[in-house]
Amino acid sequence: GNSVTQMEGPVTLSEEAFLTINCTYTATGYPSLFWYVQYPGEGLQLLLKATKADDKGSNKGFEATYRKETTSFHLEKGSVQVSDSAVYFCALTGGFKTIFGAGTRLFVKA
């Protein structure tokens, strides 16, 4: 079946550092890929998505590229802020089901 694996956290960075959170997937067919973000005490909200190979999703300075050859969808940001502290979830949709990774907690220090 489909699955998503993302790097374990927590990840602790200083403000303005470069961020990478790795995500790899296993799926049949051509899934859509997503990054969701969860701020403390809230539900998840969409950060960015890509629906086909080589697509790049971007939002709020975050980017991720759908790499079919490496089955990856790594999240990157060039300069993180304290307000980016949250839990980040990689996810894929195949058929009618969306599968989430375990989540990566990010702490950004001022």
Added chain:
Amino acid sequence: NAGVTQTPKFQVLKTGQSMTLQCAQDMNHEYMSWYRQDPGMGLRLIHYSVGAGITDQGEVPNGYNVSRSTTEDFPLRLLSAAPSQTSVYFCASSYARESSGNTIYFGEGSWLTVV
């Protein structure tokens, strides 16, 4: 815009009690689902529905029932609560298209403790 609304936000149950988590959406979405979130395990799909009258099981359906009598509502029932069901529960909805890139919209979560 209310989006996805779920209640209650917090609940404490005794082992063996039953209860219903309510979920409603006002976006006319066909697809609705329930997830539970546990530390280190991400979100796991409990049940989902692709339209009124149609439901199916997700990864962890045991101990839970759902029904979908209207497009708007998708309640989750715990039949006989167990401590293993202590978790944070999220209701979610989206437009239903197979293998689509549709965004999922989440409720704010329900924190359930079973003692």
